[in-house]
Amino acid sequence: MSNVVEAVRKNLDLTQNKTLNVLIYEAFRKTIILGDIPADTRINEKVFAEELNISRTPIRLAMRQLVTEKLVEHVPKVGVVAKGIRIKDAYEIYDIRKSLDRLATIKAMNQMTEQDFEKLKELLEQGEAYNKADEIELLLQNFSDFNAFIYEKSQMLRLKSIVLDLQAYLVYFRDIAIRSSKRRDKALEEHWLIYRGMKTKNVEQITLITHEHLDRSLQFILAEMERRKID
Numbered sequence: 677m678s679n680v681v682e683a684v685r686k687n688l689d690l691t692q693n694k695t696l697n698v699l700i701y702e703a704f705r706k707t708i709i710l711g712d713i714p715a716d717t718r719i720n721e722k723v724f725a726e727e728l729n730i731s732r733t734p735i736r737l738a739m740r741q742l743v744t745e746k747l748v749e750h751v752p753k754v755g756v757v758a759k760g761i762r763i764k765d766a767y768e769i770y771d772i773r774k775s776l777d778r779l780a781t782i783k784a785m786n787q788m789t790e791q792d793f794e795k796l797k798e799l800l801e802q803g804e805a806y807n808k809a810d811e812i813e814l815l816l817q818n819f820s821d822f823n824a825f826i827y828e829k830s831q832m833l834r835l836k837s838i839v840l841d842l843q844a845y846l847v848y849f850r851d852i853a854i855r856s857s858k859r860r861d862k863a864l865e866e867h868w869l870i871y872r873g874m875k876t877k878n879v880e881q882i883t884l885i886t887h888e889h890l891d892r893s894l895q896f897i898l899a900e901m902e903r904r905k906i907d
Contacts, residue, residue: 680713681724681728683707684703684713684728685703685727687706687707687712688728696730696734697733697737699734700730700735700737701734704719704742705738708742708748708758708760709845709846709848709849710848711760711904711906714760715760715762717758718755718756718757719739719755719756719757720755721736721739721756739756743756746759747761761906762906762907763898763901763906766898767894769842769845769846770890770891770894773842774886774890776835777839777886777890778883778886778887779830779835780827780830780832780836780839781826781870781874781886782879783830783832784829784874785875785882787831788829788874793871793875796825796826796871799822800822800867802818803815803819803864803867804864807860812855815854815860819863819867824836827840846897849896849897849901850893852896852900853893859893863889863892866888866889866892869881870882870885870886870889873885
C-alpha cells in the first residue's frame with residue numbers, strides 16, 4: 677500500500693455513524709489539508725479504490741466536493757491533483773478571522789443577557805476542568821462551543837457561516853496545536869480575557885486579546901505546517 681493511500685486509510689474512521697461517502701470525503705479532506713497527500717500529487721481513483729477495497733463512486737464524489745473547496749483540481753491530461761492548504765492560505769484565513777471574530781464578539785456582547793454571560797462563564801469553567809483532567813478531546817469541543825456561543829449570540833448568521841467555513845480548513849492543525857499543554861493553558865487564559873472584556877464592554881481589550889489569541893494560534897499552526905514541509 678502506497679504512503680498516500682495509507683495516510684487516507686489512517687484517517688478513515690469507519691466506526692462513525694456516517695455514510696461511506698461522507699467518511700471517504702472527510703478522510704481525503706483531512707489527509708490533503710495536513711499535507712499527507714502533498715500538493716501536486718495525482719489522485720488515482722482506481723488505485724485508491726483497489727487498495728482501500730471500496731468502489732470508485734465515493735472517491736469520485738469526494739473529489740467533486742474537494743474541487744469546489746479548491747483542495748484538489750482537475751488538470752487536463754493528468755486527472756485530479758491535490759492542491760491542499762499552503763502557508764500563505766493560513767495567513768489569509770487568520771487575517772480574515774481577526775476582523776470577523778472581533779466583529780462577532782462585539783456584536784454578541786451588546787446583545788447578551790446576564791444569563792448568557794453566566795452560560796459563557798460556565799463553558800469556561802468546564803474548559804478549565806477538562807484541561808486539569810487532561811481530557812483533550814472534550815477540551816477541543818469546549819473551545820469550539822465557546823466560539824460557537826459567541827457567533828450565535830452575535831445574531832449574524834452569515835458571519836457565523838463564513839467563520840466556520842474558514843475555520844474548517846485549519847481545524848486539524850488547530851487540534852494539533854491545542855494538544856500542547858502550554859497552548860491549552862494560554863488559550864484558556866485568553867478566553868477568560870475575552871469574556872471579561874465582553875462583560876465590561878471593553879472594545880479595545882476585546883480587539884487586542886482577539887488578535888493576540890489568533891496570532892498565537894496561527895504561530896502553532898505555521899510551526900506544524902513547516903514541520904510537515906508544507907510551503
